[in-house]
Amino acid sequence: MPTTRIASAVALVIALGATAVAQADPGGDAAQSGGEPRIVTVVKVRELGWFERMADGIRQFAERRGIDAAVKGPKVAGAEPQAALIRRVVAQRPDAITVVPNSPPDLEPVLRRAREAGIVVVTHEASNQRNTDVDIEAFDNFAYGPRLMDRLADCMGHSGAYVAFVGNRSARSHRVWVRTALEAAAAEHPDIRRIGRPRVSREDEDFAYRKAKAVLAEHPEVAGFQGSSAVDVAGIGRAVREAGRQDDTCVMGTSSPATVGDLLDDGSVDRIFLWDPAIAGQAQLKLALRLLRGQEVAPGLDLGLPGYRSLERIPGTPHGLHGDALIEVDRSNAAEYPF
Numbered sequence: 001m002p003t004t005r006i007a008s009a010v011a012l013v014i015a016l017g018a019t020a021v022a023q024a025d026p027g028g029d030a031a032q033s034g035g036e037p038r039i040v041t042v043v044k045v046r047e048l049g050w051f052e053r054m055a056d057g058i059r060q061f062a063e064r065r066g067i068d069a070a071v072k073g074p075k076v077a078g079a080e081p082q083a084a085l086i087r088r089v090v091a092q093r094p095d096a097i098t099v100v101p102n103s104p105p106d107l108e109p110v111l112r113r114a115r116e117a118g119i120v121v122v123t124h125e126a127s128n129q130r131n132t133d134v135d136i137e138a139f140d141n142f143a144y145g146p147r148l149m150d151r152l153a154d155c156m157g158h159s160g161a162y163v164a165f166v167g168n169r170s171a172r173s174h175r176v177w178v179r180t181a182l183e184a185a186a187a188e189h190p191d192i193r194r195i196g197r198p199r200v201s202r203e204d205e206d207f208a209y210r211k212a213k214a215v216l217a218e219h220p221e222v223a224g225f226q227g228s229s230a231v232d233v234a235g236i237g238r239a240v241r242e243a244g245r246q247d248d249t250c251v252m253g254t255s256s257p258a259t260v261g262d263l264l265d266d267g268s269v270d271r272i273f274l275w276d277p278a279i280a281g282q283a284q285l286k287l288a289l290r291l292l293r294g295q296e297v298a299p300g301l302d303l304g305l306p307g308y309r310s311l312e313r314i315p316g317t318p319h320g321l322h323g324d325a326l327i328e329v330d331r332s333n334a335a336e337y338p339f
Contacts, residue, residue, distance in 0.1 A: 038068040038094040039288050041281060042086055044102050044167075045203055046073035049258050050230040050277050051100070053339045057278025061285055069285060077203035079106035079170065086110045095292055096120035098284035102203070103170035104129045120291045122284050125173045127320040134297050136283050137314060137322035138275035138307065141173050144326065145180030148252060148273060149189065151328075152181075152224050155250035155270055159191035160223030163215050164198040165208060165236065165253070167229030174198075174228035177254070181226055195219055201232050208235025216243050227253025233272060237263035257334040264331040275307065275325040276339070283308045283323070297321075 041058055043051040055071040062069035072089065074081035082102050087110055089097055097119055101107045104126040111121050111131035123132040127141065152162065164181065166174035178198045185192045199215070201208035208231055215222060216239055225240075227233035233253040237260060240249050246267040255272040263269040286303050290296070299313045299321065307325025314320030329337055 036066060036068050037096065037289065037292055039070075039096045039098065039285055040089050040092075040094045041069065041071045041098045041100075041284065042082065042089060043071060043073040043100045044082065045077040046075060048073075048203070048230065049339075050256055053256070053258075054100075054277035054281040057276075058281040058285060060278075061282045065285075065289075067285075067289070071281075077102055077167070079103035079168075083107055083110045086114070090114045090117060090119060093117065094119060096122065096288040098122040098124065098281075098288055099126070099132075100124045101126045101129065101172075102168055104172050105170060107131075120288055122288045122291070124280060124284055125171070127176075127314050127317045127322075128172045130318055132319050133291055134287055135314075135317065135320045136280075136287055136308075136311075137173070137320065138280055138325040140312070140314070140322050140324075141176045142180055144273070145177045145182075146184035146188075147326075148177065148226060149181040149184040149192075151271055152226060152250055152252050153185070153189040153192055155252070156192060156224045158189055161193050161195050161219065161221055162224030162226060162250075163195050163212075163219070163222055164226040165201050165211070165228055165232040166198045167201055167203040167232070169198075169200055171228070177228055178226060192224075195222060198228075201227075201229050201235065203229050203231060205231035205235040205238075208232045209238045210235075212236040212239035213242070216240070216245065216249075223248065224250040225253070227251070227255065230255050230259050233269050234260050234263065237268035241266065241268040256339055257329060257337050258339050264329075264334050271328060271330045274327050274329065274337070276327070276337075278339070279305050279307065279325065 074085050079102050108131050121132045123129045123135040127135050129135050164178040199211045225236045233255045236251050251269045252271045256274050260269045301311045302309050308323040311321040
C-alpha cells in the first residue's frame with residue numbers, strides 16, 4: 001500500500017485529540033475499496049483458548065467481508081519470540097497488522113519498522129504503545145482494578161492479605177490492573193493488604209499453579225488472589241483446590257469460562273472478568289480497515305460491535321481508545337459464555 005495513503009490515514013488518527021460472534025458485526029463499513037486487503041493479527045501466544053476464540057472471530061469477520069486475514073502467534077509467550085514473528089510478518093508486507101503485545105516497550109522498534117514500511121498498525125491491550133496508529137481497549141483499564149478489588153474485598157470480608165499475579169511485568173494492562181486495585185484497597189478497604197510485588201506467571205497456567213502453590217505454603221494467611229493473564233486464575237484455582245482452601249480463599253481475575261472450567265463450580269475460582277476476544281479481534285480489524293480507507297478514527301466512533309458502540313479516549317495515552325465490553329462471570333452465569 002502506498003506510503004502517502006498511510007500518511008493520510010495516520011493524519012486522521014491524530015484527530016484522537018460462535019453464533020453470537022457471527023451476529024456481532026452485521027455489516028457497516030464493509031470492504032468496498034475494490035481490492036482484498038491483507039491483515040495479519042499477531043497474538044501473545046498460540047494454542048491458548050483466549051486467542052483461539054479471537055482467531056475464530058477474526059476468521060468469521062474475514063469470510064463475511066471478503067478480506068485476507070490471518071492469525072499468528074509465537075510458540076511461547078515472550079517479547080523476543082513475538083518481535084521475531086512480527087519481523088517476519090513485516091517482511092511479507094501485509095496492508096495492516098494488528099497486535100496483542102506481550103511487552104509493548106519491547107515491540108516499539110519492530111512496530112516502528114512496520115509503520116515506516118507503510119503498514120497500518122493497530123494494537124490491543126497496549127495503551128502505552130507509541131508505534132501504533134491506534135490502540136483499542138475493551139474497557140477503561142483504570143476503572144477495572146478498583147472494580148475487581150471491590151468484588152475481592154466483598155469476598156474476603158473486607159480484611160486480610162491477598163497476592164496479585166501478572167502475565168509479564170512489562171504487560172501494560174496487567175500492571176494498571178494490579179496497581180489500581182492496590183490503590184483502591186488502600187483508599188476504600190484499609191484492612192486489606194497485598195503481600196509483596198505481583199508474581200509473574202509468564203502466561204503459563206502450570207507456572208501460575210506452581211507459584212500459587214508456593215504462596216499458599218509460604219503465606220498460609222493469604223485470603224485472596226488477583227489474576228491478570230487469562231491463565232492465572234486457572235493455575236491459582238488448581239492450587240487452591242489441591243490445598244482444600246476453596247472455602248477460605250477468594251480467587252478472582254481476568255479469564256474465560258472455558259479456561260477455568262469446573263474451578264468455578266466448587267469455589268476454587270470465585271469470579272472472573274472478561275471481554276469476548278472474538279469481538280475484540282473484530283474491533284481490531286474494523287479499525288484497521290477504516291485506517292486503510294482513510295476513514296476517521298476518533299472518540300465517539302461506533303464500530304457496530306457489542307461493547308464498542310461509542311469509543312472513548314484513554315487519558316494520557318497517545319493513541320488509545322476504549323469501549324465498554326467488560327463482563328463479570330461466576331458459577332451462576334458461566335454457561336452463558338461458552339468460550
